[in-house]
Amino acid sequence: MLNFSKNFCLYTPWQKHNVCAGITTRTYEGLNVRADISDVFKNLKISLPEQNIIYLKQIHSAIIQTVNTSYKTILEGDGLITTQQNVCIVIKTADCVPVFIFHPKTKTACLLHVGWRSAYARIIPEALNLLNLQANELEVFIGPCLRQECFTVQEDFLENIIFRPFIFKQDNTLKFNIIKFIFQELISKKIPLSNIYDSGICSSCSNDKFFSHRKETGSKLRTLSFIYLK
Numbered sequence: 001m002l003n004f005s006k007n008f009c010l011y012t013p014w015q016k017h018n019v020c021a022g023i024t025t026r027t028y029e030g031l032n033v034r035a036d037i038s039d040v041f042k043n044l045k046i047s048l049p050e051q052n053i054i055y056l057k058q059i060h061s062a063i064i065q066t067v068n069t070s071y072k073t074i075l076e077g078d079g080l081i082t083t084q085q086n087v088c089i090v091i092k093t094a095d096c097v098p099v100f101i102f103h104p105k106t107k108t109a110c111l112l113h114v115g116w117r118s119a120y121a122r123i124i125p126e127a128l129n130l131l132n133l134q135a136n137e138l139e140v141f142i143g144p145c146l147r148q149e150c151f152t153v154q155e156d157f158l159e160n161i162i163f164r165p166f167i168f169k170q171d172n173t174l175k176f177n178i179i180k181f182i183f184q185e186l187i188s189k190k191i192p193l194s195n196i197y198d199s200g201i202c203s204s205c206s207n208d209k210f211f212s213h214r215k216e217t218g219s220k221l222r223t224l225s226f227i228y229l230k
């Protein structure tokens with residue numbers, strides 16, 4: 001499912017649909033999104049105009065932008081949807097969850113940046129409502145992110161009532177399982193469990209490959225998640 005090289009990790013199941021989806025590794029700092037992604041694609045022997053690489057000013061919201069053209073200005077939000085060929089949508093993460101959604105029939109791609117704030121703002125149902133596609137035909141890939149064992153939260157996090165079933169006591173500290181929450185959101189919207197593939201990678205435990213905001217105490221470096229419809 002995952003094809004690792006030095007520079008990036010590709011998610012292979014969508015390649016048959018002419019979709020290039022994946023994640024950059026630490027080779028790229030993710031600070032200059034367009035330059036880094038251009039370089040990734042050069043490595044894949046794909047040339048893509050820089051203005052066709054679309055990313056967001058991420059604000060930990062449930063705002064999702066649909067982009068079917070190239071943009072010079074940088075939009076605000078935490079999700080992107082496109083059906084446009086030759087456009088690459090990109091999300092930056094360092095512990096937050098990159099959620100990739102693809103609908104093979106209509107060749108619709110969606111990428112979400114899901115931190116706990118966006119999760120709380122219900123970005124997943126928002127995305128599925130906007131996509132408005134047959135849920136049992138949607139396919140989901142979950143990239144590297146902070147996993148339960150590393151996702152320590154404080155007592156006041158319990159005030160987020162919708163998260164309570166996903167907060168566990170482990171080693172005498174509270175841990176949040178955001179992945180379990182995301183799975184519940186997807187399944188309650190009728191996406192079959194068999195259509196969801198979780199990489200299982202923890203950004204903190206795999207800090208040699210991916211950036212982790214917590215492990216690197218506030219580092220600005222970001223892992224880039226991308227979907228490109230050829």
Ligand SMILES: [Zn+2]
Pocket residue numbers: 146147149150202203204205206
């Ligand atoms: Zn971990």
